[in-house]
Amino acid sequence: MPGADGSEAAHPRGTTSDRRRSGEHVSEKRPGVVAEPDAAAAPDEQRPDSAGPKRWFNPYWVTVAIGAVMAVAVAVVVVAIQSSGTGTGNDTGRTPQSIPGAPSGSTVLFSDTFSDGKWCDYNRVQNRHYSDPACGYHNKSYSLRVVDGAARFEVRPGDSPGGGLKGGERSEISQDSASWQAKEGDEWYVHERLRLDSHFTPGRWTILTQFHAGSGPPPLSLQMTREGALVLRSSGKAGDVNKAAGGRDRVLVPADAFMGMRGHWFDVDLHVRWSNRRHVGGTEAYINGKRVAPWQEWRTMASSRIYWKAGIYRTPTDSTQVLWLDDLVISAPGRGRG
Secondary structure, X not given: OEOOOOOEOXXXXXXXXXXXXXXXXOOOOOOOOOOOOOOOOOOHHHOOOOOOOOOOOOHHHHHHHXXXXXXXXXXXXXXXXXXXXXXXXXXXOOOOOOOOOOOOOOEEEEEEOOOOOOOOOOOEEEOOOOEEEHHHOOOOOOOEEEEOOEEEEEEOOOXXXXXXXXXXXXXXXXXXXXXXXXXXXXXXXEEEEEEEOOOOOOOOEEEXXXXXXXXXXXXXXXXXXXXXXXXXXXXXXXXXXXXXXOOOOEEXXXXXXXXXXXXXXXXXXXXXXXXXXXXXXXXXXXXXXXXEEEEEEOOOOOOOOEEEEEEEEEOOOOOOEEEEEEEEEEEEOOOOOO
């Protein structure tokens, strides 16, 4: 070891060179490498063939054992963190949120983190390039694909799929034939994580999620208004009943604030009781875990069923819109999978 003046400090048994000249064994060490114990250089009490007193342990192996235990502990912590959903793999650091208000023991009806890049868990894909059963969708066009572990929807001017879908431009995935569709009196807790492109420009109306009755306008939908607000809207027969009772669109995020959220992920959580009767049905909503629309009685159905579909469905618009969807969870209290 160098001394304060840069010279080799005196060793109690002489310098390394002196010790080598005297024939004494000197153990060599390289920076960053732990040398194994040398029986010839070890003190008498640690030599297995020594006649002197013996210790029941070898300090070197105790050190190795402690290091191994610490390594296992670190590995357990890492696995626990990844299992809790805070890993950064395909989720790019996004942490799925629990559903505010969902009762303990609720059953997950459907969930998707879009990590496999496949669409067979859905019933239908609808966009300009394809409007058929989802399992046959292999198109890698801009309209629908998985990017960084999330579903990416894009609609450009003129992207009307036709095929009996009337007017409007769209790119959506649908569960129109799912066995777990809602019926009268059912309750759903719906979680979606969404992100709008930073240049997302609203048209006259832009629907991000539809809770559809099978025909006609959706009785409940998550929409972006012409001004840029995020609202929960009631339409068709259900909307007529709610408006007659004084109900209006439920503004979840005002326009100025919502336009400022473009380019950022945000969580939407909806609690809905499905009913054709206004005094039985109802809705409440949370944005990023904060309740922004308290429980309110609403007619939420227009037929005997409700199914989920999401993406972009809009009035013809002269701009391109891009939406990302991730961490979809739909659950219900006291119901099992269909």
